[in-house]
Amino acid sequence: xxxxxxxxxxxxxxxxxxxxxxxxxxxxxxxxxxxxxxxxxxxxxxxxxxxxxxxxxxxxxxxxxxxxxxxxxxxxxxxxxxxxxxxxxxxxxxxxxxxxxxxxxxxxxxxxxxxxxxxxxxxxxxxxxxxxxxxxxxxxxxxxxxxxxxxxxxxxxxxxxxxxxxxxxxxxxxxxxxxxxxxxxxxxxxxxxxxxxxxxxxxxxxxxxxxxxxxxxxxxxxxxxxxxxxxxxxxxxxxxxxxxxxxxxxxxxxxxxxxxxxxxxxxxxxxxxxxxxxxxxxxxxxxxxxxxxxxxxxxxxxxxxxxxxxxxxxxxxxxxxxxxxxxxxxxxxxxxxxxxxxxxxxxxxxxxxxxxxxxxxxxxxxxxxxxxxxxxxxxxxxxxxxxxxxxxxxxxxxxxxxxxxxxxxxxxxxxxxxxxxxxxxxxxxxxxxxxxxxxxxxxxxxxxxxxxxxxxxxxxxxxxxxxxxxxxxxxxxxxxxxxxxxxxxxxxxxxxxxxxxxxxxxxxxxxxxxxxxxxxxxxxxxxxxxxxxxxxxxxxxx
Numbered sequence: 001x002x003x004x005x006x007x008x009x010x011x012x013x014x015x016x017x018x019x020x021x022x023x024x025x026x027x028x029x030x031x032x033x034x035x036x037x038x039x040x041x042x043x044x045x046x047x048x049x050x051x052x053x054x055x056x057x058x059x060x061x062x063x064x065x066x067x068x069x070x071x072x073x074x075x076x077x078x079x080x081x082x083x084x085x086x087x088x089x090x091x092x093x094x095x096x097x098x099x100x101x102x103x104x105x106x107x108x109x110x111x112x113x114x115x116x117x118x119x120x121x122x123x124x125x126x127x128x129x130x131x132x133x134x135x136x137x138x139x140x141x142x143x144x145x146x147x148x149x150x151x152x153x154x155x156x157x158x159x160x161x162x163x164x165x166x167x168x169x170x171x172x173x174x175x176x177x178x179x180x181x182x183x184x185x186x187x188x189x190x191x192x193x194x195x196x197x198x199x200x201x202x203x204x205x206x207x208x209x210x211x212x213x214x215x216x217x218x219x220x221x222x223x224x225x226x227x228x229x230x231x232x233x234x235x236x237x238x239x240x241x242x243x244x245x246x247x248x249x250x251x252x253x254x255x256x257x258x259x260x261x262x263x264x265x266x267x268x269x270x271x272x273x274x275x276x277x278x279x280x281x282x283x284x285x286x287x288x289x290x291x292x293x294x295x296x297x298x299x300x301x302x303x304x305x306x307x308x309x310x311x312x313x314x315x316x317x318x319x320x321x322x323x324x325x326x327x328x329x330x331x332x333x334x335x336x337x338x339x340x341x342x343x344x345x346x347x348x349x350x351x352x353x354x355x356x357x358x359x360x361x362x363x364x365x366x367x368x369x370x371x372x373x374x375x376x377x378x379x380x381x382x383x384x385x386x387x388x389x390x391x392x393x394x395x396x397x398x399x400x401x402x403x404x405x406x407x408x409x410x411x412x413x414x415x416x417x418x419x420x421x422x423x424x425x426x427x428x429x430x431x432x433x434x435x436x437x438x439x440x441x442x443x444x445x446x447x448x449x450x451x452x453x454x455x456x457x458x459x460x461x462x463x464x465x466x467x468x469x470x471x472x473x474x475x476x477x478x479x480x481x482x483x484x485x486x487x488x489x490x491x492x493x494x495x496x497x498x499x500x501x502x503x504x505x506x507x508x509x510x511x512x513x514x515x516x517x518x519x520x521x522x523x524x525x526x527x528x529x530x531x532x533x534x535x536x537x538x539x540x541x542x
Contacts, residue, residue: 003022003023004020004022004027006026038388039385039386040387041271041386043385045274046274048275050275051261052261052427052482052483053260053506056427056507057432059434059507060434060506062509065512066315066323067315067319068315068316068317068319082107083111084231085234087137087140087292088136090104094138094139101132101138101139104139105127105131108185108233109127111232112125112185115232119210120204120207120226121188121189121207121226122188122223122227123188123189123190125186127183127184128183132181133179135181136291137180137182138180138181139183140234141182141184141185141234142177142185142234142235143188143232143233143236144186144188144238145187145188145190145224145238145239146190146223147193147194147238148237148269148270149174149270150171151168151169152168153187155187157190157193157270158190158201158203158220159192159396160203162270169268170268171267172267173237173266173279174268175268177237185232185233188223188227188233188236189201189222189223190220190238190244191244191400192397194221195220197220197244197472198222198468199218199225199251200216202398203398207226209449210229210252210531211497211531212495212497215251215448215449216449216452216454217252218250218449221238221245221282223236224248225251225282228252228254229530229531231284231530234283235283235291236281236282237281237282237296238282239271239272239277240256240278240280241278241378242276242374242378242476242480243445243472243479245280245487246445246487246502248282250445251448251500252498253492253498253526253531254284254489255283255286255489256282257281257282257293257485257487258475258478258479258484259293259510260301260483261278262298262482263278263300263508264296264298265296271385273378273385275377286313286488286527287310287314289514290518293309293510293514294309301484301509301510301511305512309510312511312512313514315518316516316517316519316522317519319519320522321355321356322515324356324516325360325437326349326357326359326439326440327360327364327440328360328441329440329442331363334460335446336459336470337447337459340493340499341446341493341499345442348490348491352441354523355520355523359441360436360437362440365429365477367477370426370480371469371473372419373419373422373426374476374477374480376419377416377419377423378408379408380408380409383405383406383408383409383411386405390405390406390409423480423481427481439504439512439513442502443499443502444487445471446473446474447470454467474502482507484509484510485503486510486513487503488517489521489524490520
């Protein structure tokens with residue numbers, strides 16, 4: 001279409017002469033860009049950078065955190081079954097001979113055969129009982145979302161468009177874990193190209209929730225969430241462009257970290273977006289998630305806080321103290337919460353207060369204004385990344401992601417740049433909150449896990465809203481602003497569906513979040529509760 005026509009559609013009052021001349025200028029630019037060929041999935045990102053720390057108006061100095069008791073290692077002997085052990089604990093047990101590596105991995109294979117036909121967590125299963133090298137993860141089975149490249153193993157991103165695609169190199173994140181002896185358990189199911197948050201995939205089916213297979217695991221990292229919760233892998237890595245790790249973590253009752261933007265190398269990972277997406281970690285406990293995070297984070301958090309995520313989590317659990325200011329934005333909660341989620345979150349705040357925290361109402365940017373900016377950025381970046389496929393094989397997409405990709409092509413450059421400008425305003429506004437609070441706490445998802453086929457949800461006076469909008473109400477803003485966010489289990493509904501609490505902090509404050517989560521987890525007592533166990537074993541703490 002001639003750009004003159006587009007200009008007159010956008011501005012009907014534009015006279016013909018101006019439309020013709022302006023259209024010719026745009027035609028020349030468009031022709032040049034078209035001649036250069038469309039963008040492909042594996043192309044390098046644009047030469048712009050997003051640094052949430054540089055964009056902030058205020059970044060606080062690290063606060064003093066209580067140390068744990070000398071020699072204390074909470075949780076080290078808490079589990080005796082290999083499938084529930086933290087990654088380092090499992091590796092230590094195999095290294096010492098307390099557990100036989102081959103027998104352990106055969107046990108994981110048996111669990112997969114028994115449970116995955118019900119859950120559909122795996123895209124492909126690759127566990128080799130003789131695999132794994134020496135290292136801190138020697139022999140530990142780790143799952144990888146089907147967005148992350150693994151040499152010689154198919155990486156389809158949950159899409160038929162990539163059937164038969166087999167990377168020749170490992171993504172940097174998996175290479176780091178494999179270098180420490182981790183065993184690739186398999187590729188874990190994802191919503192197509194990580195677009196969506198329900199856990200459903202039009203081609204490969206829905207990933208079911210281990211706590212109740214009549215419900216969804218949540219997505220897009222639905223496979224990682226379900227596999228970790230069901231004890232099919234010791235931990236998993238996945239992408240999170242707007243809540244894709246934290247939503248399934250909350251809905252499956254596990255711990256999920258979305259780190260500060262740029263803190264984990266994404267080389268070799270198929271992107272959905274360039275500037276809102278991070279790689280992150282899922283594990284059953286804060287300690288387990290911290291162990292994997294320490295192997296992947298770039299070091300800025302450790303340098304800033306003078307401690308690792310694991311040592312922070314252990315100190316939090318051992319000290320039982322959180323002498324911090326916890327900010328809770330009442331304006332965000334007023335957007336609507338499921339009553340059971342609200343009640344569980346309020347109980348979590350009671351626990352935090354019992355640990356010495358001061359809970360304060362905090363003023364944050366309007367979440368309803370952040371959401372459109374997030375979509376303008378994410379949709380336009382995703383459609384640019386997928387330009388080649390949209391132009392040549394659009395019919396191969398599922399309807400959900402195709403609608404988003406087509407919508408992204410309609411975002412004007414001026415609108416994309418305006419969204420980036422607003423993003424800067426939101427970051428500066430949000431960063432001022434750190435003058436009065438140390439951590440922000442929210443429910444991870446406003447609702448528990450939905451059932452397959454759910455398209456809208458109602459949580460308050462706003463009326464029915466799209467499921468994606470509700471699920472990511474509190475997670476997408478943290479992706480837009482590039483802030484670290486950690487989801488930790490904080491309760492169950494009466495139907496025994498997990499509920500999560502999201503802790504967020506300043507850029508590169510991952511150790512701070514793990515300290516708070518470690519203390520909360522130890523006090524709340526949810527970490528030792530696993531799905532598929534007897535009903536009487538699944539109780540709320542007193």
